Amino acid sequence: MQVNMRISLREKISYGLGDVACNIVWGATMAFLTFYYTNVVGIAAAAAGTIMLISRVFDGISDVIMGRLIDNTKTKFGKARPWILWMAGPFALAAFLLFAVPRDWSDTAKVVYAFLTYNLMSTVVYTAINLPYGVMNAMMTDNLMDRTQLNIFRMLGSILMGVAANMLVIPMVRFFGGNETEPRGWTLTFLMLGIIAGCLFLLCFFGTKERIILEKKSNKKVSFKTSVPPLFKNKFWVICLITGVTGQMGASMIGINPYFAQYILGDVEIAGLMAMITLLPMLAGLAIASPIINNIGKRNAIMYGAIFSIVGFIIQAINPYNFLFIMVGGIIRGLCTAPAAACGFAMFADVIDYHEWQTGKRTEGMVYSAASFGQKVGAGLGAAALGWILAIGSFNSELITQPSSAINSILFLYIWFPLLMQVINIIFLTQYTLDKIYPQIIKEVYERRDNQTGGV
Numbered sequence: 001m002q003v004n005m006r007i008s009l010r011e012k013i014s015y016g017l018g019d020v021a022c023n024i025v026w027g028a029t030m031a032f033l034t035f036y037y038t039n040v041v042g043i044a045a046a047a048a049g050t051i052m053l054i055s056r057v058f059d060g061i062s063d064v065i066m067g068r069l070i071d072n073t074k075t076k077f078g079k080a081r082p083w084i085l086w087m088a089g090p091f092a093l094a095a096f097l098l099f100a101v102p103r104d105w106s107d108t109a110k111v112v113y114a115f116l117t118y119n120l121m122s123t124v125v126y127t128a129i130n131l132p133y134g135v136m137n138a139m140m141t142d143n144l145m146d147r148t149q150l151n152i153f154r155m156l157g158s159i160l161m162g163v164a165a166n167m168l169v170i171p172m173v174r175f176f177g178g179n180e181t182e183p184r185g186w187t188l189t190f191l192m193l194g195i196i197a198g199c200l201f202l203l204c205f206f207g208t209k210e211r212i213i214l215e216k217k218s219n220k221k222v223s224f225k226t227s228v229p230p231l232f233k234n235k236f237w238v239i240c241l242i243t244g245v246t247g248q249m250g251a252s253m254i255g256i257n258p259y260f261a262q263y264i265l266g267d268v269e270i271a272g273l274m275a276m277i278t279l280l281p282m283l284a285g286l287a288i289a290s291p292i293i294n295n296i297g298k299r300n301a302i303m304y305g306a307i308f309s310i311v312g313f314i315i316q317a318i319n320p321y322n323f324l325f326i327m328v329g330g331i332i333r334g335l336c337t338a339p340a341a342a343c344g345f346a347m348f349a350d351v352i353d354y355h356e357w358q359t360g361k362r363t364e365g366m367v368y369s370a371a372s373f374g375q376k377v378g379a380g381l382g383a384a385a386l387g388w389i390l391a392i393g394s395f396n397s398e399l400i401t402q403p404s405s406a407i408n409s410i411l412f413l414y415i416w417f418p419l420l421m422q423v424i425n426i427i428f429l430t431q432y433t434l435d436k437i438y439p440q441i442i443k444e445v446y447e448r449r450d451n452q453t454g455g456v
Contacts, residue, residue: 007141007150007211014207015140016153018084018133021200023158024193026126030379033118034218034386035258039183039397041101043110049387051115056380057200058123063227068132070365078095078210079364080117080139083132088201091129094121095194099186120375129201130375135368138349139210142259142442148293149447151346152286159283159341165193166275166453170268180268197383230359236434242373243425245381247340247401250421254278256413259390262411263402265323276329278334285338293339297435298347301339301386306422309336320411340425348439357441359446389413415438 035045037051073079097117101110137150169189170180177185231237252273261270292300312332319325348368356362393409395402402410434441 001218002041006143007146011208012146012150012153012244014204015136015150016157017207018136018157018204019154019198020157020161021088021091021197022126022130022133023161024165024200025091025190025197026130027158028169028190029095029098029121029322030192030383031166031254031257031271032169032320034255034383036099037101037114037184038387038395040183040186040260041103041114042111042397043101043108043114044107044391045395045397046391047111047387049116050390051111051118051382052387053384055115055119055122056377056384058119058447059127059373059376059380062123062127063131063369063376064366066127066228067363067367067369068366070135070368071363071372072130076200077205078139078267080132080135081205081208081210083128084136084201084205086244087129088127088198088205090125090192091201092198094125095197096187096191097121098248099190102182122380126376127255129401131369133204134345134348135364136208136210137345138352138364138368139212140208141277142212142353145290145294148298148346149290151344152290154344154345155341156283156286157280159286163276163279163283165166166254167272177425182251211282218388230361231355231366234351234358234367236347236354236432239428239432240347240351242372243428244344246424246428247423248345248375249382249385250418252379253386253413253418254390254408255383255386255399259395259410260414264321264414265326270323274326274330277330278337281331282338284334286342289338289342293343298339298433299435300428303342303426303429305336305339306426309333309422310419312336312421317415320415347432347434350434353442353445354438357445357448385417389417400450 016300034045034048037048038045070080070083073082075082077085077422094117098121102118103110105113119146125378137147137154140150141147172189173180173182173185175185176188177183179185257271258268261274262268289301296304312329314329316326316329316334352362352364352367355367389412390406390408393406395406395409417423
């Protein structure tokens with residue numbers, strides 16, 4: 001059995017295009033969907049938050065189903081990779097529908113439409129393309145450094161497109177619609193972004209290859225009963241699941257940027273600049289992350305980054321009305337978040353190997369479903385918290401000047417909520433010790449595979 005399979009720079013770039021595709025839509029959605037619901041089509045903040053929270057129930061189910069589908073998929077393209085091809089078109093369509101809420105409908109009809117289209121995108125389409133995309137990391141190579149670099153390339157693509165989308169969305173909306181409250185501008189903007197994303201997913205599909213294919217002759221289906229319960233006995237899977245949820249809850253607070261820009265700093269267009277001063281330093285951190293991670297390990301890199309990021313939050317809290325403090329704090333927050341961006345998904349690839357060592361079965365889809373589940377549940381809970389806390393603070397999109405309670409809610413969501421999520425992550429990461437035992441684990445996994453295949 002081939003060990004430490006290396007892959008080319010071209011293939012790493014092709015893999016990274018998958019997250020470019022995903023985040024040209026999903027990153028912009030995270031940043032602007034709540035604002036679109038409340039300030040453009042008139043859905044109440046509490047209703048918007050409730051839509052996203054209730055949808056997490058369906059999302060959890062869809063992740064488990066998708067994990068099983070991947071494990072039971074057998075095509076000439078592999079198990080995970082074909083889903084990128086199949087779902088590229090539906091992803092573009094779902095992006096368009098998500099931002100096409102008819103403003104002249106009744107409040108109830110708008111909420112129902114928003115619920116259905118949000119679930120079409122998040123529960124169905126996003127799950128069916130993003131979960132297989134993540135699984136591909138563990139199936140393209142078994143080399144630890146290449147796995148980390150694959151994750152760095154995907155995050156580089158994600159952040160580059162996150163910066164571009166956050167900077168361009170409002171200008172594009174104004175170009176197509178005249179101003180940021182015109183629904184037509186949002187619909188046409190996300191139609192264009194969806195088409196671009198679909199094309200980039202195709203480039204990702206044609207530029208990559210699955211290499212780790214086990215049990216080729218087996219037609220035995222992976223059952224829910226035999227694949228899900230063992231996951232909860234996997235300590236590292238549980239830790240990655242929890243930190244994935246809390247990490248994404250903190251990251252989803254990028255959705256407060258338009259509110260912070262408009263009601264704290266006085267100009268909604270600054271929202272794109274706010275995202276840029278966080279994402280660009282993260283990009284710089286990713287560029288130098290690989291040797292640091294290789295030296296101190298994934299867990300330590302993420303944990304130390306989280307600890308130092310607290311300095312950035314404190315600087316912003318000193319004077320949140322001064323853009324200089326926001327900028328300096330944002331740079332520190334972004335730079336210190338780079339290790340988590342570089343390692344988060346790569347850790348799940350290691351957990352897949354550990355799960356195989358622990359159970360004797362390799363179920364990439366089911367194990368990796370935690371990554372997608374954690375990401376989407378965290379995003380949903382974060383978006384729900386955003387909507388609810390704004391509602392608790394008596395936010396009213398029809399008011400030019402918000403009450404002090406709404407201002408305090410915006411400040412809490414921008415600074416203190418993501419800070420709390422970082423503290424929770426630090427606590428759980430202290431229990432993640434897989435980095436120390438991984439070399440012995442993977443050695444035994446390869447020996448077991450060789451024994452089963454006769455060294456082929």
